[in-house]
Amino acid sequence: MTDSALPEALEEIRSDFLAVGQSERLQLLLEFSNELPELPERYQEHPDLFERVAECQSPVFLFVEVDQDDVVHLFVTAPRESPTTRGFASILVQGLAGLTADEVLAVPDDYPQTLGLTQAVSPLRLRGMAALLGRAKHQVTLKRQAA
Template sequence: MTAEERLAQLPPKLQSVVKTLGSAPKVIKTEMLLEFAKKMPPLPEGMQGKLEQVHECTTPFFVHAELENNQVRLFFDAPKEAPTVRAFAGLLAEGLEGETPEAVLGVPEDFYTLAKLEEIITPLRLRGLQAVLARIKRQVREAQG
């Protein structure tokens, strides 16, 4: 499957994020990820007990996905001093928030390769990103019943 065909599998908002990151030079890509870190949505009151820790992340990172009117809602928590995992949260929130369960479940586990994130992020951290996506997908499946 070509990169274009793989890109076409992504929901439109995630596709846009991935295309932008994938075409950016390494220096700018790092700055872009820091912008995503700033976009990590704040955790609403009462969500603390619902979040699941992603143990594969080297930094304490928590996620919760739920369905509202057949749209995926995402919630994240990570320390302010952890820009990489906050960037993952911001990227996933921007790319997947409000999508249908089917669209989220169809995202390939290695979608980040289309964004060429391996140019600036270590394999250990990328495995953490995969684990976050896997948790989101599992929680979406559970929410579907």
């Protein structure tokens, strides 16, 4: 993966993970899980808009907006009882914030595997993380086609 393709916020998050040892990486992921933003009020009563990420063991749902300036807004729900999944959802929400559709689509698909978490979380969880990114990118593509 080339670092030039990685948006600054995602690169900074990755650097934070790689700067600490294995046990601290899991702790950092748990800290991210506490930072997942609540849904805006306009979406709290509209679960029908959200897509289930079936690859995740936990019930994770996401919705993407692409505004008139082509900026992507990612909204994700994940249960508090699933801190690793919730942590990665938070990483994506924070790391993709303010990016254009082209920048989001350019994020390497293997980004979850580059965080140094392969020893800390199961391969199944890493697949779920990759699926969350993939579905976000898919929704961006669909929104662009509909515009």
